[in-house]
Amino acid sequence: MENEVFVDKEKQENPKVKIERKEGEPTAAFKGASWAALLVGASAYLIGLFNAAMELNEKGYYFAILIFGLYSAVSLQKAVRDKEEGIPVTSIYYGISWVALIVSISLMGIGLYNAGSIVLSEKGFYGMAFVLSVFAAITVQKNIRDTQKARERD
Numbered sequence: 001m002e003n004e005v006f007v008d009k010e011k012q013e014n015p016k017v018k019i020e021r022k023e024g025e026p027t028a029a030f031k032g033a034s035w036a037a038l039l040v041g042a043s044a045y046l047i048g049l050f051n052a053a054m055e056l057n058e059k060g061y062y063f064a065i066l067i068f069g070l071y072s073a074v075s076l077q078k079a080v081r082d083k084e085e086g087i088p089v090t091s092i093y094y095g096i097s098w099v100a101l102i103v104s105i106s107l108m109g110i111g112l113y114n115a116g117s118i119v120l121s122e123k124g125f126y127g128m129a130f131v132l133s134v135f136a137a138i139t140v141q142k143n144i145r146d147t148q149k150a151r152e153r154d
Contacts, residue, residue: 022150026143034139041132042066048125054117065108066130072100073134074141081145105134 026034045066049059076097082089108130112123 022147022153024153025147025150031143031147034136034143037132038136038140041129041136042070045126045129045133048122048129052118052122058115058117061111062108062126065104065111066133068100069104069108069130069134070137072097072104073138076101077138077141078145081142101134 046063049062052059054062079089079094079097083094108127112118112127115123118126
């Protein structure tokens with residue numbers, strides 16, 4: 001009786017599968033959540049824009065701001081990351097990246113503030129969908145960069 005080994009049958013039948021991740025690589029759940037946030041934010045913004053009772057030129061303005069905001073956020077994230085890692089970044093590019101993001105956010109705010117045809121709840125919807133999309137784009141870019149960096153180390 002003293003030397004008996006007790007084995008948990010459930011653990012033998014259902015061993016947990018350990019997913020191998022490289023050091024510094026984001027988890028699959030975080031990557032998935034980032035992509036989902038980007039898709040939800042951008043899709044909601046675009047569907048809302050498609051269904052909005054606005055002139056076509058006004059829809060174009062808000063569409064252009066979304067694209068400009070996403071691009072400038074990813075560009076700034078890359079410039080900041082490159083600088084942090086010692087990769088040369090010109091000060092003009094770094095400055096333009098900051099200015100572009102600030103301008104896109106400002107244009108969104110100014111456009112929504114001055115939009116008389118949009119009710120307040122719609123303004124909040126567009127603002128939140130824009131912010132979610134921009135933040136998610138930064139996170140997706142960071143995840144891609146972290147994954148690439150972790151795989152290069154191997």
